[in-house]
Amino acid sequence: MTGFRAGRARMAAAVAGIAGLVLLAILPPSLPAYVVIVLTECLIYAMAAASLDLLIGYTGMASLGHAAFFAVGAYTTALLTTRSGASFAVALAASILLAAAASAAVGVLILRASGIYFMMITLSVSMCAWGLAYRWVSLTGGDTGIVSIPRPRLGFVAGGLEFYYATLVLFSVCLTLYLLLVWSPFGKTLVGIRDSESRMRVLGFNVWLHKYLALVIAGAFAGLAGSLYAYYNGFVGPNTVDLAHSMQFVLMVIVGGPGTLVGPVIGAFIVTLLEKVVSIFTERWVMVLAAVYVVTALWAPRGLLGVLGVVRR
Amino acid sequence: MQFWVNQTFNGVSYAALLFLVGGGLTLIFGVMKIVNIAHGSFYLLGGYLGVALFAGTGNFYVALGAAALAVALGGMVMERVFLRPVEGDDLRQMLLTMGIALFVQDACLLIWGGDPFNLKGPEYFARSIRLGSFSFPILRLFMIGSAALLFLVLWWFQERTRAGAMVRAAVDNQEMTEALGINVPVLRMAVFGLGAFLSASGGVIGTAFMGLYPGLDFEILPYAFVVVIVGGMGSLSGALVAAVLLGLADNFGKALFPEVSYFTLFAPMGIVLALRPSGLFGRS
Numbered sequence: 186m187t188g189f190r191a192g193r194a195r196m197a198a199a200v201a202g203i204a205g206l207v208l209l210a211i212l213p214p215s216l217p218a219y220v221v222i223v224l225t226e227c228l229i230y231a232m233a234a235a236s237l238d239l240l241i242g243y244t245g246m247a248s249l250g251h252a253a254f255f256a257v258g259a260y261t262t263a264l265l266t267t268r269s270g271a272s273f274a275v276a277l278a279a280s281i282l283l284a285a286a287a288s289a290a291v292g293v294l295i296l297r298a299s300g301i302y303f304m305m306i307t308l309s310v311s312m313c314a315w316g317l318a319y320r321w322v323s324l325t326g327g328d329t330g331i332v333s334i335p336r337p338r339l340g341f342v343a344g345g346l347e348f349y350y351a352t353l354v355l356f357s358v359c360l361t362l363y364l365l366l367v368w369s370p371f372g373k374t375l376v377g378i379r380d381s382e383s384r385m386r387v388l389g390f391n392v393w394l395h396k397y398l399a400l401v402i403a404g405a406f407a408g409l410a411g412s413l414y415a416y417y418n419g420f421v422g423p424n425t426v427d428l429a430h431s432m433q434f435v436l437m438v439i440v441g442g443p444g445t446l447v448g449p450v451i452g453a454f455i456v457t458l459l460e461k462v463v464s465i466f467t468e469r470w471v472m473v474l475a476a477v478y479v480v481t482a483l484w485a486p487r488g489l490l491g492v493l494g495v496v497r498r
Numbered sequence: 499m500q501f502w503v504n505q506t507f508n509g510v511s512y513a514a515l516l517f518l519v520g521g522g523l524t525l526i527f528g529v530m531k532i533v534n535i536a537h538g539s540f541y542l543l544g545g546y547l548g549v550a551l552f553a554g555t556g557n558f559y560v561a562l563g564a565a566a567l568a569v570a571l572g573g574m575v576m577e578r579v580f581l582r583p584v585e586g587d588d589l590r591q592m593l594l595t596m597g598i599a600l601f602v603q604d605a606c607l608l609i610w611g612g613d614p615f616n617l618k619g620p621e622y623f624a625r626s627i628r629l630g631s632f633s634f635p636i637l638r639l640f641m642i643g644s645a646a647l648l649f650l651v652l653w654w655f656q657e658r659t660r661a662g663a664m665v666r667a668a669v670d671n672q673e674m675t676e677a678l679g680i681n682v683p684v685l686r687m688a689v690f691g692l693g694a695f696l697s698a699s700g701g702v703i704g705t706a707f708m709g710l711y712p713g714l715d716f717e718i719l720p721y722a723f724v725v726v727i728v729g730g731m732g733s734l735s736g737a738l739v740a741a742v743l744l745g746l747a748d749n750f751g752k753a754l755f756p757e758v759s760y761f762t763l764f765a766p767m768g769i770v771l772a773l774r775p776s777g778l779f780g781r782s
Contacts, residue, residue: 301588304592308723309724432535432596435589471600471607475601483580483583
């Protein structure tokens with residue numbers, strides 16, 4: 186059973202979450218521009234990591250290929266804005282739809298497997314997506330990727346902060362939708378499937394359909410995050426969908442604490458901020474990241490929230 | 499005709515390499531049930547060590563054997579020290595192997611730099627055997643020969659020896675095997691070492707074939723995974739058949755549809771998954 190230990194811990198978490206959101210809303214005008222840029226990246230990754238938590242933490246499907254759907258969103262936005270000058274809303278909607286479609290198409294296949302097989306297959310699928318991004322030069326630009334993606338012109342806040350606030354608003358919307366989803370009967374069924382698939386099947390639930398829908402929904406949200414990432418980064422290349430990137434999403438989920446939604450958000454902030462800070466001091470960020478993986482696996486399998494005792498299993 | 503014979507030959511020789519990498523993974527996967535992301539790192543490490551040892555000794559076969567043995571030892575240490583404590587938890591094992599893979603990747607970058615390496619091997623590797631209007635490079639024949647030899651040795655080991663029977667028992671039912679008094683933890687360590695050995699020898703041979711560069715570890719990994727998925731986990735014969743299928747698919751894919759060549763991996767995997775989710779030779 187995963188869940189907040191008691192009403193009080195739950196209240197504390199809710200208060201902390203809302204306080205965090207308020208801080209993210211009021212602080213940026215007084216922060217240096219670089220910090221705001223980093224926070225934007227944190228928010229985008231938090232969206233993606235939380236969508237992956239729907240699969241890993243709530244449904245018990247350890248997908249190692251989530252970056253593929255993130256990349257579908259990123260490439261869709263990159264192509265639409267650079268080639269046909271699509272607007273923010275159009276690019277966003279198209280990215281979400283295409284990522285959902287990709288995940289619906291792949292989902293039929295990968296749901297044939299479960300457990301450890303599922304992990305290997307999702308990983309292979311994302312590597313195939315990497316292969317497409319890398320070699321299908323006429324569409325994706327190959328290794329050079331797609332460059333100079335223009336930032337959307339939204340015009341509701343002055344002074345370079347508009348994209349940050351757009352991201353924050355979308356992040357809040359996503360988080361609300363995730364919470365509604367996991368609190369709904371549908372979400373409860375997913376948790377039931379995670380704990381015992383056969384029991385849920387006996388109880389008359391369509392297990393396959395629930396898992397399939399979870400995949401498509403998570404894929405759609407990953408596509409949204411990917412679209413924002415394309416705008417944020419101004420460049421999309423095959424590294425968006427490489428193995429390290431896919432695994433980084435999983436790491437974010439686990440570092441924070443799977444099955445909590447808040448945990449993966451925190452995890453995304455930790456991993457992203459750590460990268461920026463460590464990179465100031467040393468070129469060996471990858472070594473540090475490797476250590477984070479090993480330490481998490483050995484001593485913190487339930488993540489930070491698990492270490493703090495907020496969640497138990 | 500020329501095209502088909504050449505491409506088939508190239509496909510089969512590539513399959514030899516895929517078998518070395520994928521066969522090692524299928525052994526590990528069968529006995530340990532882990533997603534070993536560090537498997538490509540064994541390949542990379544084997545390649546770099548092979549280059550260094552060949553430069554030092556000048557003997558390709560010594561370099562091949564020593565590099566593979568060294569990596570096998572490293573793999574056994576990794577299993578004993580890191581994987582043992584997280585036994586039985588798929589996600590934790592996977593994260594751990596990812597951490598080790600990243601560590602190896604960065605360490606290799608630190609030691610050997612970012613430049614690509616080549617391994618010439620003995621001078622006769624560059625020659626070819628001519629048969630009528632066809633010519634077969636000796637290096638590729640050596641790849642096919644060494645993979646075939648290793649397959650036969652492993653097959654004999656698995657099917658005809660007592661230790662092999664223990665491995666097969668552990669693949670099928672670990673608890674029962676342990677209850678019969680077989681030391682499964684030692685078995686797991688040995689099998690992990692064997693898998694690392696195969697992957698590293700693939701790395702040395704593969705470096706002679708197509709060079710070595712940073713990032714190759716993660717590039718070769720999905721091939722190994724697809725070999726295991728298509729062949730069925732823990733099945734050496736399955737890995738062999740899958741390697742040949744994929745080697746051919748990859749080669750003809752690259753020749754006929756260069757833009758989506760990596761994607762040709764996807765097709766055999768998709769078909770097998772749709773028809774036989776446990777793989778061609780897998781037992782569900």
